[in-house]
Amino acid sequence: xxxxxxxxxxxxxxxxxxxxxxxxxxxxxxxxxxxxxxxxxxxxxxxxxxxxxxxxxxxxxxxxxxxxxxxxxxxxxxxxxxxxxxxxxxxxxxxxxxxxxxxxxxxxxxxxxxxxxxxxxxxxxxxxxxxxxxxxxxxxxxx
Numbered sequence: 001x002x003x004x005x006x007x008x009x010x011x012x013x014x015x016x017x018x019x020x021x022x023x024x025x026x027x028x029x030x031x032x033x034x035x036x037x038x039x040x041x042x043x044x045x046x047x048x049x050x051x052x053x054x055x056x057x058x059x060x061x062x063x064x065x066x067x068x069x070x071x072x073x074x075x076x077x078x079x080x081x082x083x084x085x086x087x088x089x090x091x092x093x094x095x096x097x098x099x100x101x102x103x104x105x106x107x108x109x110x111x112x113x114x115x116x117x118x119x120x121x122x123x124x125x126x127x128x129x130x131x132x133x134x135x136x137x138x139x140x141x142x143x
């Protein structure tokens with residue numbers, strides 16, 4: 001029982017971090033164009049790192065939820081897919097979440113040709129990510 005209390009606190013703490021990172025992305029980077037990104041190495045690093053932080057933290061949160069429920073996952077894409085399924089997301093939404101894990105890997109491993117695509121996909125799926133966070137927080141309140 002104590003380990004779940006720890007995990008529950010960790011989930012809320014991680015979601016606070018996620019919220020701050022998403023807010024920073026929205027305020028500082030969401031309006032940047034490909035050209036601005038391409039021409040400013042510092043902006044590239046900041047945007048890449050911010051989105052990577054968000055996706056990595058979200059994987060951790062979803063992984064914790066799955067562990068609490070006794071649901072196994074073999075990789076990051078599966079963590080997102082199974083968490084989406086557990087939380088009642090439609091199949092297409094589960095697939096979109098799973099694809100975000102690939103984008104996280106592209107950022108973490110610095111695949112030069114795909115970093116902007118990863119940033120763009122994050123931006124396009126931000127509402128889905130926010131819904132996922134909201135469902136996890138709701139679960140925490142009633143769990």
